Amino acid sequence: MSVITLPHGLRIDLQESGAPDGAALVLVHELGTDPRLWAGVLAQLPPELRVLSLALRGHGRSEVPAPPYAMGALVRDVEALLDHMGLGDTVLAGLGLGGMVAQGLAVKRLDQVRALVLSGxxxxxxxxxxxxxxxxxxxxGGMEAVAEELLPRWTGRKTPLEAATQMRAMLLDCPAQGYAGGAMAIAGTDFYTPTSGLRLPVLGLAGSEDYETPPDLQRETVELIPGARFELLRGAGHLACLEQPEGFAGALTQFLREIGHL
Structure with missing residues (x-):
């Protein structure tokens, strides 16, 4: 775990695991969460991968600038981080806000992104x-008020109590200014046209009981990209990687093998 100062001065929290010289997988979390979102998935991934899990500005141990944030700034943060690490040809996996950032970076820097995994x-x-x-x-109202609104939309009928507890803990730990900044970035973003121009391997992974971002909406985005594949994780809610880490990691690993990243 380390905090890296990017060339434009922002401090970003980055966690690395796996093989230092392995093919890179970059994980980008949902609004209001942090890298803890991926803990269960990380435990299931092949050890030969180099996995980087970052906290977006305003989240985790990353710097919390005053809102509003622009989506372009969030994309630039990840772009600068990968340049700083000397990384290209990565696979970007993003959930929610992280999935929008992943789309934006793929449109801007195809040299950095060879494939996308989009969820929620x-x-x-x-x-x-x-x-x-x-x-x-x-x-x-603070993050307690946000949690009261979001948790019923994030959880499904089969969401384990432990997963729901983790969701709530991440929301309450998220700085209110960081959450507000990220929400404002989403408010100003429409990637339909740029995403439809992408030509790269894409896997969509949706929880069948995602009430925050319904599976049909996710499928619509994935199908903008020719050749993209879409899968449902049955019984999972919005944070499918947290609820079903083995299923999520299994689908992700299979995809990485299919595209020759493993």
Whole structure:
């Protein structure tokens, strides 16, 4: 675990595991969470991978600038981090906000991104008014209020109590300014046109009981990219990687083998 200062001055929390010289997999978390989201998946991945899990600005141990944030700034943060690490030809796996950042980086820097794994995300997530309201809720009511709204939308009928507890803990640990900034970035983003121009391997992984980002919305985005594949994780909610880490890691690993990244 380390905090890296990027060339433009922002401090980013980065966690690395696996083989230092292995093919790189970069994990980008959902709004309101942090790298703990991927803990169960990390334990199931092949050891020959080099896995980098970062905390977006405003999250985890990363710096918390004052909101609003622009999606372009979040993309630039990850771009600068990969340049700083000397990494190209990575596979980016993103959930929610992280999936939007992954799409944006793939559009901007195909030299950095050879494939995408998208979960709980879309090219456009709801109406701007929803995210503006959630940003205001975080700033005025605190993350307890945000958790009360989001947890019923993040969990499914079969969500384990331990997973729901972890979700709540991450939300409560997230700085309100960081959450608000990320929400404002989502409010201003529509990637339908740029994402539809992508030509690279893509795997979509959706929880069948994702009420926050319904599977059909996720499928619509994945199918914008020719040749992309879409899979459902039955019984999982919005944070499918947290609820079903073995199933998520298994599908991810199979995809990496199919595209020759392993």
């Amino acid at each position: 995300t879309a090219a456009k997530l709801g109406r701007p008014e929803l995210w503006q309201r959630r940003a205001a809720l975080a700033l005025e």
